[in-house]
Amino acid sequence: MSISTATVKERSLLGLKELSRDEIASILDRAAHWDRQQEKMSPILNKHFVANMFFENSTRTRFSFEMAEKRLGAQVLNFAAAASSVEKGESIYDTVRTLESMGIDAGVIRLKPIGLLAELAKKVSVPLINAGDGNNEHPTQALLDLYTMKQHFGELKGLRVSIIGDILHSRVARSNLWALQKFGVDVKFCAPANMQAPELAKYAPYVSMEEALQADVVMMLRVQLERHGEGVLKSADTYRVQYGLTEERAAKLNAGTIIMHPAPINRNVEIDDAIVESPQSKIFTQMQNGVPIRMAVIERAMK
Structure with a gap:
């Protein structure tokens, strides 16, 4: 039929x-x-x-x-x-x-x-x-992200979600933005100037790293190093210092904040190795x- x-x-x-x-x-x-x-x-x-x-x-x-x-x-x-x-x-x-x-x-x-x-x-x-x-x-990635948030917090409405990293090249950021906003979630972006997608700013503001970390969900994006071989990304170490979720930054997160990442992870670039399987991390739960x-x-x- x-x-x-x-x-x-x-x-x-x-x-x-x-x-x-x-x-x-x-x-x-x-x-x-x-x-x-x-x-x-x-x-x-x-x-x-x-x-x-x-x-x-x-x-x-x-x-x-x-x-x-x-x-x-x-x-x-x-x-x-x-x-x-x-x-x-x-x-x-x-x-x-x-x-x-x-x-x-x-x-x-x-x-x-x-x-x-x-x-x-x-x-x-x-x-x-x-x-x-x-x-x-990347719709199924965003769906599993929403599912993970809902599973942890009970409901999505009113959550504050910060998406940090290479927004410009990220289909994960876009799918999450479109879906989360339908459920009344406050979405903010954080990215280096050359990794921002300006057309998305009217949907979610770009904020500093300090402000981005004041959220219920901190979602770190994979930095696609292969895309940045022409001077866009000076070095993985520089990125980590400026925009990585280091152990020092993670220690300042609210106790109820969860950490997410769509994977695969560049350990010690966008997120420190010790944070990947920390109690606040939901990365393997997402998988x-x-x-x-x-x-x-x-x-x-x-x-």
Whole structure:
């Protein structure tokens, strides 16, 4: 039975900017359901096929999606661009259409070009899930971040969340901003001048490091050192001194503040090694929460 284009669009998850508060809340609620299950396997999708199409590397995100898919009993196809014909010039569109033609029921996709995912979604008849597109959005990361905050604080409304680091290149910062504001969260950014995204300032102000640390949630972003090889980032040590969550800064946090990071972590750059697994850190809890969140998103796409 074919599903309508509208249904495909509804089942897709391209970003959180256009997703309603109620829809986000329903995903968080369903993730809580999967989180409560004692059995690891709930094979409700055992007749469904999903392709993980990663045109940009991310071992951690792909493993999290694969774990979620297999816990739901789905048949999983893993596609890595480095080992594919895309390296020989085949377009991303042709690859997605090829897998669609073979009978997949949904596709999880990560890619670098901004705007391409939205175009792909218009041209294919299976739901697509955004696993990170350029510096646009990373919806499942933001969903697991919201889930982690809600799990810890009970509710999101009224929380103060500071996002610190390379805002300019961060799809995580954008997805979190769009989602958190729908729930009445006070979001602030903190970044070096050359890592700010000026267009986001009207949604969340840029504040000093001292002010950013006065929050309920301090979210440190990964500094993508590979993006800053041309003098933008003078050195990892300089960044740590100015914008890193050092042990000294962490000691001044409010007792109730939690520390988050989307990972992978550059230890002793954006966050000191001793802080990563400190009592206030929720970094590994975030990773754990990624599985039930992605179970909810996969189920939404294919049920």
